[in-house]
Amino acid sequence: MSKKMMPTAYAPKPSMEQRDxxxxxxxxxxxxxxxxxxxxxxxxxxxxxxxxxxxxxxxxxxxxxxxxxxxxxxxxxxxxxxxxxxxxxxxxxxxxxxxxxxxxxxxxxxxxxxxxxxxxxxxxxxxxxxxxxxxxxxxxxxxxxxxxxxxxxxxxxxxxxxxxxxxxxxxxxxxxxxxxxYRPKHLNDEQLLVETLDYIHEHIHEAMTVEHMAQQLFVSRSFLSKMFTENMGISIHKYIVQKKLHLAKRELLSGQSTHSICEQFSFGDYSTFYRAFQREFGMSPRVYVQAMKEDEEADYEAEMRK
CATH class of the missing domain: 2.60.120.280 (Regulatory protein AraC)
Incomplete structure (x- = not known):
């Protein structure tokens, strides 16, 4: 039997780095x-x-x-x-x-x-x-x-x-x-929404189109677009771009180059990625990385002064 160990209070959790x-x-x-x-x-x-x-x-x-x-x-x-x-x-x-x-x-x-x-x-x-x-x-x-x-x-x-x-x-x-x-497919709009989100999550690194997604889910493009927007309050295209950008932020902070990130998430080219990132976060990828580094340095200096 393992020994009893006490839980700790909440603190910001460190990133996993390369740990399993x-x-x-x-x-x-x-x-x-x-x-x-x-x-x-x-x-x-x-x-x-x-x-x-x-x-x-x-x-x-x-x-x-x-x-x-x-x-x-x-x-x-x-x-x-x-x-x-x-x-x-x-x-x-x-x-x-x-x-x-x-x-x-x-x-x-x-x-x-x-x-x-x-x-x-x-x-x-x-x-x-x-x-x-x-x-x-x-x-x-x-x-x-x-x-x-x-x-x-x-x-x-x-x-x-x-x-x-x-x-x-x-x-x-x-x-x-x-x-x-594990319910049968497409019983209602909710189930179709579930399968659409699952499909996006599983293919997030690919260049997805609404047309192709509709074909894979056996519905019309117009019906899929209307159902998604009504339930999520956002278009499928915008949702996919936002999902890619939030994952791209993590890769930027891990040291990945913008070129490799563009390829990894199928943005097509750097200018497309740059414009999307700027619209979503109000700053360029380079400025974002620099701002995060400065915040980390400030937190470290504040911790050392304690």
């Missing part, structure tokens, strides 16, 4: 002061969020989910999300597990794809409400991963990864055994 995974275990009591600190964001890794306690509305893209203790949120790279805290007497306690897509590919086998837990995620599949016995099992596995990831004992790294495999398999089974997440 990263786990955080946080508990906060000053909920009122904490509420404004959670902002809508995106990242390039998978996230598994497990709520232990607290009154939380969790937002993914344009949908909101009211969570209860033991609920899980599964976030894919590129999905905008954040937790909204509602004032209550409960502490806010949760696990947050980050996983690089390349890591999940590496540890999967031909017959067991460990990315399955995050595949077919739509507005329903992002949120899992589990039975009490599964909640206990997953809570224990997350605790074991947390403890072993902090340990220097012999074999701790292998144990952490072993527990991680078990966790991902159990979450995938929970989804596979629940028909809510």
């Amino acid at each position: 995974y990263q786990i955080h275990y946080n508990r906060d009591r000053a909920i009122t002061q904490l509420r404004s600190r959670f902002k809508r964001h995106v990242h390039q890794h998978y996230e598994l969020y497990f709520l232990i306690s607290g009154n939380v509305h969790y937002h993914v893209e344009q949908r909101s989910f009211t969570l209860k203790a033991g609920d899980i949120m599964l976030i894919r790279p590129g999905q905008q999300h954040y937790a909204e805290l509602i004032p209550s007497d409960d502490s806010y306690e949760r696990y947050v597990l980050w996983l690089h897509p390349s890591y999940l590919e590496k540890i999967s086998t031909a017959s067991t794809d460990l990315q399955l837990a995050f595949n077919h995620i739509n507005f329903h599949g992002s949120h899992l409400s589990l039975s009490s016995d599964v909640i206990v099992l997953l809570s224990n596995l997350l605790h074991h991963i947390w403890v072993q990831s902090q340990s220097q004992e012999y074999g701790a790294d292998m144990l952490a990864r072993s527990y991680m495999n078990e966790l991902l398999i159990m979450v995938a089974r929970a989804k596979l055994n629940n028909p809510l997440y």
Whole structure:
């Protein structure tokens, strides 16, 4: 049995850099002061969020989910999300597990794809409400991963990864055994919207057109465009561009050149990327990177003065 380790209070989480995974275990009591600190964001890794306690509305893209203790949120790279805290007497306690897509590919086998837990995620599949016995099992596995990831004992790294495999398999089974997440195609506009968003997320690095997307989803271009705009309040084209730009920002901060980013997200040429970036964020890519560096330096100097 692993030793008991205490959760830490919330603090801005460091980026994953080249790490395969990263786990955080946080508990906060000053909920009122904490509420404004959670902002809508995106990242390039998978996230598994497990709520232990607290009154939380969790937002993914344009949908909101009211969570209860033991609920899980599964976030894919590129999905905008954040937790909204509602004032209550409960502490806010949760696990947050980050996983690089390349890591999940590496540890999967031909017959067991460990990315399955995050595949077919739509507005329903992002949120899992589990039975009490599964909640206990997953809570224990997350605790074991947390403890072993902090340990220097012999074999701790292998144990952490072993527990991680078990966790991902159990979450995938929970989804596979629940028909809510695998309904027939195109029952209504909501299901078509779900499939459209899934298609965009899976092909975000490609040069997508509404015409091609409509062909893949077996609907007319005009119907797809109208349905998407009515439900999302934004055109498909603008949504795709915004999604690409938010992911491109991450790549800029990681040191990627604008030329490689243009190729990676199929912007066509630099001038197209530059104009889109300027419109969306009010500054050029170069100015944005410089501003972020200056903010980091200012934060570092402020920390050193403490």
